[in-house]
Amino acid sequence: MKKNITLSILSGLLLWIAWPPTPYTTFLLFLGFVPMLLAIENIIQSTATGKGKKIFNTAFLGFFVWNTLCVYWVYNSLKIIGPLVAIPITLIPYALGPLLMAIACWLYYRMRLITSRALSLVALVCFWVGYEYLHQSWDLNFPWMTIGNGFAISHQWIQWYEYTGVYGGTIWIWVVNILVFLLYVGLREAQVKTLRVKLVSAFALVLILPLGFSLYRYYSYKEAVNPSNIVVVQPNIEPYAKEGIPVYTQIKALTDLSDSIGQPNTEFFLWPETAISQYIDEDHILGSNHYAQVKQFINKYKNGNVITGGETYRMYDKRTNETASPMPNGGFWDHYSSAINIENSSKVQFYHKSRLVPGAEALPFGNVFSFLKPVFEHLGGATGAYTIQEQPGVFYSQSGIGAAPVICYESIYGAWVAKAVTEGAQFIAIITNDGWWENTSGKDQHLDYAKLRAIETRRWVCQSANTGISAFINQRGDVVQQSKWWVRAALKQDINLNTEITFYAAHGDYLPKAGSVLAVLGIVFVAIRRKRILA
Incomplete structure (x- = not known):
């Protein structure tokens, strides 16, 4: 034995x-x-x-x-x-x-x-x-x-x-x-x-x-030459201290880093998951001071887009769908972990994180164990709070470039990312925090797994991580550039967009x-x- x-x-x-x-x-x-x-x-x-x-x-x-x-x-x-x-x-x-x-x-x-x-x-x-x-x-x-x-x-x-x-x-x-x-x-x-x-x-x-x-x-x-200039930003803001830092200050750090290497033909700036750390009402985002601050920055770039993470919500007077949760003071809301695309127009695109971390972000078998939600909330957890999006999303720039927004944990789901590619995504934009894991192998594994998504779909992967590792990965899975851990950084790269669909992307x-x-x-x-x- x-x-x-x-x-x-x-x-x-x-x-x-x-x-x-x-x-x-x-x-x-x-x-x-x-x-x-x-x-x-x-x-x-x-x-x-x-x-x-x-x-x-x-x-x-x-x-x-x-x-x-x-x-x-x-x-x-x-x-x-x-x-x-x-x-x-x-x-x-x-x-x-x-x-x-x-x-x-x-x-x-x-x-x-x-x-x-x-x-x-x-x-x-x-x-x-x-x-x-x-x-x-x-x-x-x-x-x-x-x-x-x-x-x-x-x-x-x-x-x-x-x-x-x-x-x-x-x-x-x-x-x-x-x-x-x-x-x-x-x-x-x-x-x-x-x-x-x-x-x-x-x-x-x-x-x-x-x-x-x-x-x-x-x-x-060999990659077909179809260049697009992308910037990924790593603000390196302590995740446990984000709530104590004014949102204006955090966004300014992001815009300053972006401006430091942005160029006239930059088409996408990638900011990490929860970069905008204060709740945003999706139905009234155009009136948000945070939106105005980002918009003022992106106006300097004719074809520019900012893909940023944020906590967003929608409110309802009455329950109009199964996902809405009751609010303490009456009414209902849907709360999302979101990717937001802001461009040089009044158009704003949202993608809601769909693959949630069991326990930390979603209550497994929620219909059966819904009575446990108040317990998690009392203990400070977010379990069961997020509403998901049922299908992958694609952000389109004004020039027609399609980007697959992928939020943190979602990047390990090959078929999910591949489905976004079949919907028109020409590159993959991963926004993540990774600071929660501290200086462990978790952040390294997360980046390594992103290489697999590049190979499966033959798409460049651009990853923005709050504390690292931010990187660019080409269509063969090579890490072309990457930041160090726990430093403030910004990287730029001319990537090649791709519209060809691989066998795996087509068949999942x-x-x-x-x-x-x-x-x-x-x-x-x-x-x-x-x-x-x-x-």
Whole structure:
């Protein structure tokens, strides 16, 4: 038993060492699951009782180690709402992810009881992909640890994400790990030489062909020249002290930084999430002093636009929709975490953040647990307060350029960002704070994951982060410019706009959808066979 626990922990450590932002260790993703598979195999082949429970516990331990070491920084971003709230919410990524991963391994064991090892391993990949898609789609979503994200630090290896998205990487990692596992088990079980030769050949092909194609695509890819000058601003305002700084002073810092490098042909200035830290009434924004201050700045740039984050709302005399919440003094309102586009006209465009952080920004299964909203509000949290937008948005400049506004956490949702591209976005504008995470690997992982969105859609990514890291990423996923952490900065870049639609952007998450269907069929198959055996 101790040997299996050691193997499980070893898997967790290997996957952690391989994970962004650690450089030069990505190759360990191809070996990280092998010790876990060996531990599961040892339990299956043993004479012990309660094998299913042992497999679940062993798998959970290793995956808990991996997840905790990779996303330890989550607690920093939540501690402002108090330990009574932050600690249970932190369990979403720390424990829920490993729980679902362990269930996938337990289902693999159940499949092994009724079919061959080879077929069960195919089912394991489907169960895993199904778990990842579930963890991206339901109210407790946290797809940060989707395995395909692990290649973000070595983006040259996965240029074919423009066809598959990150789930292609998930499948690739699992197939290589399974082949290594089968080779090792084959030596241990003294399998015939011809079978080992076939496994070695399959391993070489599965590893080399995708890697070779990706490197060829990376070095041969050429961007069509279609320049647009963009400025990203990093004001470096302490997020916990924002409310104590006059909004006028904060906006002036942003306009001064923008002016310091802006040029006559600059078309977009990107300011970070919550750059305007005071509530703005969307229906009366033209009368807002904050809007007037931004408008006075942008008037100097003929084709200029400011994309900024802000807290906005709409008020109603009576409840006109399901999302409106009652106000203490009567009436109703919708409250948004927004991106706002301000240009040289009276037109103002809004986008409302749609992918909210479970617990911190949205109450999971809110219809069931709506009675808990007052508790979160009393403790200082924003849970359940934001109203979302059901579809991605695109901001259009007066010259017709389309920008995909992406707010913080949304940048890890490949299909969501890709859908904005199919709606006309020619580049991706990520606005984020990232100061909540402090100087941890969270900010680095967030930037690394943005590289994947560039490859999937073949769009430049421009990221403005309050405290860093702000950056420009080209269509191959290369970080062309980036700021340092915790400094006041502004960067400008001539990016190339793109109107071509990649296969992934056009078809979205077709791989995990197919894998989820197969996973459900596998679960039904296991349940039916188990029922027959018990009968």
